Amino acid sequence: MAKIRNYADAVYHVKRGFLVIGLTGRTGSGCSTALRLLTRPEKPKIPGYDAISSGEPPVRDERIYAKLKREWESLNWDRFVPIEVSKLIFALTVDRALRSRRKTETLEVIRRITATDKQRFFALRYLRKPHKLNKKTSGGLIKAYELCRSLYITFKKKTGKDLGDFIELMQNLGDEIRKFGWVSPSKDMKPSPENLFILPEAIRRVIKAYRIAENASHFVIDAFRNPYEVEFFKWRYSEFYLVAILRDVKERYGGLRSLTENSLKKLENREAGGAIERRRDNIADWITSQDLEACFQKGDMFVKNVMDSTKTYPHLRFNLIKLITLVKNPGCVPPTTDERCMQIAMTARQMSGCIARQVGAAVVNKDRYCVGVGWNESPQGQVSCSLRTGKELVDSPSKEIFSDFERSAKFVKHIRENCYTDRPFCFRSELPLALGRPGDKMAEFTRALHAEENALSQATRNTGRTLDEGVLYTTASTCTLCAKKAYQLGISRIVYIEEYSGIGVEQTIKTGDRQIEISRFQGVTGSAYFQLFGSLMPEKDLIRLYL
Numbered sequence: 348m349a350k351i352r353n354y355a356d357a358v359y360h361v362k363r364g365f366l367v368i369g370l371t372g373r374t375g376s377g378c379s380t381a382l383r384l385l386t387r388p389e390k391p392k393i394p395g396y397d398a399i400s401s402g403e404p405p406v407r408d409e410r411i412y413a414k415l416k417r418e419w420e421s422l423n424w425d426r427f428v429p430i431e432v433s434k435l436i437f438a439l440t441v442d443r444a445l446r447s448r449r450k451t452e453t454l455e456v457i458r459r460i461t462a463t464d465k466q467r468f469f470a471l472r473y474l475r476k477p478h479k480l481n482k483k484t485s486g487g488l489i490k491a492y493e494l495c496r497s498l499y500i501t502f503k504k505k506t507g508k509d510l511g512d513f514i515e516l517m518q519n520l521g522d523e524i525r526k527f528g529w530v531s532p533s534k535d536m537k538p539s540p541e542n543l544f545i546l547p548e549a550i551r552r553v554i555k556a557y558r559i560a561e562n563a564s565h566f567v568i569d570a571f572r573n574p575y576e577v578e579f580f581k582w583r584y585s586e587f588y589l590v591a592i593l594r595d596v597k598e599r600y601g602g603l604r605s606l607t608e609n610s611l612k613k614l615e616n617r618e619a620g621g622a623i624e625r626r627r628d629n630i631a632d633w634i635t636s637q638d639l640e641a642c643f644q645k646g647d648m649f650v651k652n653v654m655d656s657t658k659t660y661p662h663l664r665f666n667l668i669k670l671i672t673l674v675k676n677p678g679c680v681p682p683t684t685d686e687r688c689m690q691i692a693m694t695a696r697q698m699s700g701c702i703a704r705q706v707g708a709a710v711v712n713k714d715r716y717c718v719g720v721g722w723n724e725s726p727q728g729q730v731s732c733s734l735r736t737g738k739e740l741v742d743s744p745s746k747e748i749f750s751d752f753e754r755s756a757k758f759v760k761h762i763r764e765n766c767y768t769d770r771p772f773c774f775r776s777e778l779p780l781a782l783g784r785p786g787d788k789m790a791e792f793t794r795a796l797h798a799e800e801n802a803l804s805q806a807t808r809n810t811g812r813t814l815d816e817g818v819l820y821t822t823a824s825t826c827t828l829c830a831k832k833a834y835q836l837g838i839s840r841i842v843y844i845e846e847y848s849g850i851g852v853e854q855t856i857k858t859g860d861r862q863i864e865i866s867r868f869q870g871v872t873g874s875a876y877f878q879l880f881g882s883l884m885p886e887k888d889l890i891r892l893y894l
Contacts, residue, residue, distance in 0.1 A: 697722075
């Protein structure tokens, strides 16, 4: 613990202790690489500015880099304790194998590789809440967990599965824990909401054990793939930050060459939360499964993991360094141009009345002043979907609230039979069902304008001209229609967070007599923006009184 020499040390002391960094990202994005960078005993070296900048860097951002470098080099390094979700799932599976007589292929494999000394795994029972942790039990739990980490590769080999099948096995085990509380559930076990947080609770207990037994204070968790487990840690720890690691599809696939095309498609679909249709009668199935898109929406920092010939991962390393520096010294540097502009889009997202997905966008001119803000919303003068209900449509279908089509006998009949509640309904989702065309997305009939449409429309009204050299910031990559509008209005660059597949960019933007630059956002945004860029003490006072 650092010595408190003055009131400045006392003020900042609260920010220089406990810290948990969570990682999320698709398989092959680089979460494991980030874990290795943070758990090395030596302090990571900050990359040079040229290695992380692209094109001609703005003077302002270059100066931010220089100041951040000075702050980082003045900090002491605390090595992070690694906690891997896959290894925790394995540890809970070992506990199940040794505490039950149930015979399944997976449990039998574990019994064989742990047969020599079962007592070494006795402390795994402390992963569950009823057991209290003290110095002795914490030490035992750490040893058992670390033993499971070392046995994980052996388990992987002994299953005899290829990479795709093994990944699917681990996904299934994780889902079973969240759903039933145990892997390989017996027939009499039923899904229960009480089991949803057993896995994050086990992670929390491992963290507590390291704090008690080894006085550890810095932890990195690899990797979150269920959004509700992210929420568990956000509410549990004020010093928890989720880093979303993003990587181009081609680069990710290049690192997963051993997977077949079919395995890749299955993996992508499952990680995106698309493997299970969401219905009322299967809530336990989809709420306990993986959903990377929902995890990304909860990110505090976004990092594009760019491969380089030296394999030193400069973008990944720099952004992890930046996060730690801002945690230790909040407000030590201001946000970059991209961060302050994306934060406007992130704030706008919260104003969306769409009950399916909230998206925000902001347009800045060539001088980087904001000239337009938008969010996905029904046209001006129409009521948001979140403020209309199925019961209202059936009982009092006002023309000001519902369209002529919605008030038609066929659609009202469908709503009466399926959505007659005081809750809102999604018109786009119910339309194909009402018309007897399930599976047809009918995206063109959505009530809302896209966030980019609203932002671009407002920008042209405010400026009265085209947006030459302007930049469009959006929380989700643009669709084909919005990409065409951005091109037509003179936008020179589009910055986005979440990526959607499709040919919108290739078909619409990468053609013609000019090219729009497409950038994946990197940096801090969301609620962490205020927490990390808000100084604990005015810098003038800090310099005048203590430095």
